[in-house]
Amino acid sequence: MMPPVATPSENRELSPFTGWTRGHWETVADELLLAVRPFASPRRGLIDLPGPRPSSSGHRSDGLEGYARTFLLAALRVAGAHGEDPHGHLARYAEGLASGTATDRGPDGWPRISDVPQAIVESASVALSLRLTRPWLWDALDDRTRQRAVDRLLPALGPSPVDNNWWLFGLTVAGFLQDAGIETDLARRTIDRSLARIDEWYRGDGWYSDGAGRSFDHYNGWALHLYPVLHAHLGGDRELLERYGPRLRAHLDGYARLFGADGSPMPYGRSLTYRFAAAAAPWLGALTGYSPLTPGTTRRLASGAMRHFLDRGATDDRGLLTLGWHGPYEPVLQDYSGPASPYWASKGFLGLLIPPSHPVWTNREEPLPAETGDAVTTLAPPCLLVQSTAADGLVRLHNHGTGYAAAVDDPCYARFAYSTGTGPTPADGTLPDNHFALLVGGGHTARGPVEPEGSGPGWAASSHTPCPGVRVHSLTLAHGRAEVRAHLVTGAPEGTQVRQTGWAADPDGPTAQLQPVQGYTVRTASPSGPTLQGPATRTAALHGTTGPGPDTLFVALASLTAEPDPAPVTALAEVGTSGRTLTVTWQDGTTSVRTCGPPWS
Numbered sequence: 001m002m003p004p005v006a007t008p009s010e011n012r013e014l015s016p017f018t019g020w021t022r023g024h025w026e027t028v029a030d031e032l033l034l035a036v037r038p039f040a041s042p043r044r045g046l047i048d049l050p051g052p053r054p055s056s057s058g059h060r061s062d063g064l065e066g067y068a069r070t071f072l073l074a075a076l077r078v079a080g081a082h083g084e085d086p087h088g089h090l091a092r093y094a095e096g097l098a099s100g101t102a103t104d105r106g107p108d109g110w111p112r113i114s115d116v117p118q119a120i121v122e123s124a125s126v127a128l129s130l131r132l133t134r135p136w137l138w139d140a141l142d143d144r145t146r147q148r149a150v151d152r153l154l155p156a157l158g159p160s161p162v163d164n165n166w167w168l169f170g171l172t173v174a175g176f177l178q179d180a181g182i183e184t185d186l187a188r189r190t191i192d193r194s195l196a197r198i199d200e201w202y203r204g205d206g207w208y209s210d211g212a213g214r215s216f217d218h219y220n221g222w223a224l225h226l227y228p229v230l231h232a233h234l235g236g237d238r239e240l241l242e243r244y245g246p247r248l249r250a251h252l253d254g255y256a257r258l259f260g261a262d263g264s265p266m267p268y269g270r271s272l273t274y275r276f277a278a279a280a281a282p283w284l285g286a287l288t289g290y291s292p293l294t295p296g297t298t299r300r301l302a303s304g305a306m307r308h309f310l311d312r313g314a315t316d317d318r319g320l321l322t323l324g325w326h327g328p329y330e331p332v333l334q335d336y337s338g339p340a341s342p343y344w345a346s347k348g349f350l351g352l353l354i355p356p357s358h359p360v361w362t363n364r365e366e367p368l369p370a371e372t373g374d375a376v377t378t379l380a381p382p383c384l385l386v387q388s389t390a391a392d393g394l395v396r397l398h399n400h401g402t403g404y405a406a407a408v409d410d411p412c413y414a415r416f417a418y419s420t421g422t423g424p425t426p427a428d429g430t431l432p433d434n435h436f437a438l439l440v441g442g443g444h445t446a447r448g449p450v451e452p453e454g455s456g457p458g459w460a461a462s463s464h465t466p467c468p469g470v471r472v473h474s475l476t477l478a479h480g481r482a483e484v485r486a487h488l489v490t491g492a493p494e495g496t497q498v499r500q501t502g503w504a505a506d507p508d509g510p511t512a513q514l515q516p517v518q519g520y521t522v523r524t525a526s527p528s529g530p531t532l533q534g535p536a537t538r539t540a541a542l543h544g545t546t547g548p549g550p551d552t553l554f555v556a557l558a559s560l561t562a563e564p565d566p567a568p569v570t571a572l573a574e575v576g577t578s579g580r581t582l583t584v585t586w587q588d589g590t591t592s593v594r595t596c597g598p599p600w601s
Contacts (some may be wrong), residue, residue, distance in 0.1 A: 005030045005087075010036045015365045018263075020303040022352075022361045028306065028351055029077040030036060033089055036046055036070050036343075044092050045100030045108030051323055051339035052330060057118045058105075060111045062338040067096055068122035068129075069111075069343035075129035080352030083136045090137050093129070098141070101148040113155040124227075125346075126167035127176040132353075133236060138180065150182055157183075157190040160197075164211030165219050165230035167194040175231040182389020185444060191200030191231070196242075203381035204541065206251025216382035216402040217269020217413070221281030224348050225251055230350075233288050234516060240402075252285050253292045254379045257369045257386045260420030263304030267532055268418040270410070272332045273323050276305045276312060276348035283351035286360040296366035296540035302351055304368070304532040314342075321345060325532035331426035332412065332532055370395050376478045383452035385460040387478040392562035395420045396511060396584065397455055398476040398483070400462035401452035409446035416447075416474065416485070419560055422512070423504040423531040425539065427536035430529040432537050433504035436474065436487050436554075438466050439497040459594055473597040481573035481584045483558040484517075486582055488597040490551040500542045503560045506534035510562040513569040514540040518577055519554035553596060 007027055010019030040047050046063025047070060053062065074089035085091075099108035104115070113119045120202060130138050130149075138146070156173040162167040171194035174187035199222075201209045208224040209215050225248045232240035245344045258266040265278035279302035285291025286298045293301070309487030312326040321342035333341075354360050369375065370388040377386040383401025388394065396419040403413050411424040417434040418424065425433045437444035445466035453461040453473065461475045470491045477484040489498060516523060520542035528539040546552040559569035576583045584592045 005034065006355060010107065013364075015153055015299070015303065017300050017365045017367070018307050019302040020040070020307065020355055021308065024245065024303070025349060025352060026077065026081070026272060028310065029073055029352070030087055030320055031078070032315075032321070032343075033070060033074055036066065037092070037314070039066065040092070040096070041108045043099035043108045045097035046096075047340065049320060049339035052333070054330075054333050055338040055341075056388050057116055057336075057338065058110070058111070061116045061118045062340060063270065064100070064119060064122050066340035066343065067093070067339050068080045068125035069340055069346055070128040072427060073097075073349055074127045074342065075132040076346065076352045078350045080354075082142045085136070090133060094137050094141065097126075097149055098145045101145070101152045110152060112152070117161050120161070120166065121170050121395060122158050123153050124172040127153055127156075127173040127460075128230075131176040131179055134179070150177070154183065160194075161421070164215070165198075165223040166584065167197045168223060169196055170281055171229050172232060175235060175316040179235065187468070195228060198228070205251065205379070205381050206247050206249070206255075207379070207381035214382070214402050214452075215413075216266070216384070218274070218278055219269070221255060222274065222277040222344070223320075225281050226284060226347065226350075229284055229288055229290070232592035239495065241290075245288055248281065248285055248288070249290040249292055252282060254386065255281060256293055256297070256379050257375070257388060258395060258397065259301055259305065259370060260395045261366055261368060261371050263306075263308030264420040265305055266395065266397050266420060266492040267325065267332075267412070267424070268420055270334055270398075270413055271341075271344075272412065272532070273324055273337060274308045274344045274347075275325070275342065276302075276319070278348065279305045280347040280350050283354070284349070286358070287350065287354050293378065294366055295363040297368065298360050298363040299351075299363075301368055302348065303365075303454075306348065310475050318420070329530075329532050331428070331530075361535070374480050378455045378457065378460060380455055383455050383460055383462060385455065385478055386519075387474055387481075387483070389472050389481045389561065393512070394481075394560060394562055396478075396483075396560060398460055398478065399450075399473065400460040400476065401450060402454065403450045409448075414450075417477070417483075419503065419510075421510045421562060422506070422533055422560065423537070425504050425528045425531055425537065429531070429542065431501060431539050433528060433537075434471065434502055435499075435501045436485075437499050438470065438492060439499055440467065444499065445542060453598065458592060461596070475582070475596040477582070477584055477592050477594060479584075479590070479592070480570055480572060480588075481559050481561045481563075481566075482586065484555065484573060484575055484582065484584055485558055486553065486555045486596040488544055488551050488553050488580060490597070492546045492552070494546055494548045496546040498544050498546065498554060500554065500556050502558050504528050504531055504537040504538050504539045506531070509533055510560050511566050511567070512540065513557075513559040514542060515557045515568070515570055516542050516544075517555040517557055517575045519544045520556065551580075551597070553577065555582065
């Protein structure tokens with residue numbers, strides 16, 4: 001019999017926002033690890049969880065994913081407790097390592113990297129787990145098991161088959177091998193090559209693109225910053241820390257603004273089912289000293305994110321993390337998702353490596369940026385505008401510079417706006433939220449590849465080509481909870497229909513408003529299906545047509561708020577236009593003047 005997992009009492013003196021302490025994190029880690037045990041293979045080499053299987057890698061790959069990602073959680077739990085392991089987690093993973101590497105056949109055998117590329121991803125979690133627990137697991141293994149494990153890991157040191165954050169999986173395997181004194185020359189070459197590759201994607205101010213193009217999202221924190229900085233920290237490499245640590249600090253300055261007062265990370269980008277992995281980078285900043293956040297804010301952010309999901313059904317009645325956001329929700333899955341994919345949320349437990357006496361655990365929780373006042377923040381490299389309001393704790397992200405190269409019209413990348421309280425609507429033919437489109441050929445145009453065209457205090461701009469010969473220049477201005485959305489359509493024939501949609505509002509969620517200012521003649525509202533926030537939404541839309549000249553300007557006012565009985569958005573801003581120039585007088589009397597379309601001024 002395993003000892004029961006006792007849930008600590010909340011401590012609202014130390015943690016006035018979440019009530020959570022380090023003990024809660026340890027308890028949740030144990031509960032998640034105990035819940036997956038019934039799904040282990042006979043000798044624990046695979047953990048094959050139930051659930052949808054969008055991935056084509058197969059059951060054996062899914063089982064390795066279950067082993068590797070939960071092994072990482074066990075490693076963080078035990079390493080953070082300096083080897084104390086009352087639930088016997090490591091013994092099970094040591095047995096699984098021996099059986100899984102012994103063969104690629106039978107009920108326990110791991111697939112080989114040469115056969116299943118996904119095994120490269122999981123090799124990184126295995127290697128990092130071995131590095132974290134080396135005194136208690138690796139050093140206690142017999143030589144034959146160690147050699148078989150090395151044989152399975154070594155192929156990960158080759159060139160990455162995917163030209164994005166996958167380069168860092170080889171780095172992570174190499175870091176373990178280097179520490180263990182195995183193939184050190186090859187490990188060093190792999191580390192240098194991997195870091196050189198991601199350096200090519202660094203865009204400044206703490207932001208990487210996840211590969212070529214403009215793929216900006218959570219992978220900045222849970223991969224592109226995590227692996228290099230943690231590798232340098234674990235290896236005591238001051239030179240690397242001084243190279244990559246300041247990038248992490250710069251990233252966290254804006255990243256912390258993407259969490260709502262309810263703890264929600266911004267549902268923007270792919271792999272959202274990793275959920276509270278979003279807390280990995282803030283924990284890493286506290287662990288290494290490269291953070292602009294106070295210890296109390298760091299813990300409030302991380303505990304808030306964890307509670308946000310656990311309090312909203314992220315685990316099922318068996319205690320398993322589901323494929324989705326709050327609960328199961330298949331539209332956020334990718335073709336590489338498997339039943340164990342959500343367990344990369346294990347990265348969110350990185351804070352357990354920080355000693356219990358550290359201020360991040362002992363200082364009183366402090367509010368998030370979203371709770372300290374209204375703010376509009378420009379993140380220049382990805383060309384994102386982050387708008388938060390303290391009255392309701394909502395955060396909205398206005399997207400003028402990112403897209404995922406592998407899926408041009410992906411709802412999690414291609415919408416003009418996202419928030420911690422809404423959508424996005426799925427790509428299944430329902431009305432897309434926060435979208436501007438030409439209505440041609442019986443359908444609507446996709447946004448297409450986005451080209452940023454500038455950003456500054458309170459504004460961001462971009463352009464895209466929705467169809468041949470037509471260019472759309474887009475501008476967002478934000479102040480308080482008010483948004484001005486402007487689009488200059490150039491090259492479209494006279495009479496071309498256009499449509500601007502607003503926020504996808506859940507009946508029990510925030511209030512969405514959308515009002516025409518110029519160019520639109522009709523306003524409608526239609527059901528827009530389920531989103532990760534709820535089973536039913538309605539989305540407003542404005543309709544207009546292009547005029548006879550070379551370009552037509554369309555302008556709207558929008559708002560999203562959780563305030564009760566909000567004033568109409570038309571009371572928050574007055575918009576005047578002269579040609580392509582907008583003059584906006586906000587409710588507090590301040591004025592913004594911007595031109596839509598080049599030259600930006």
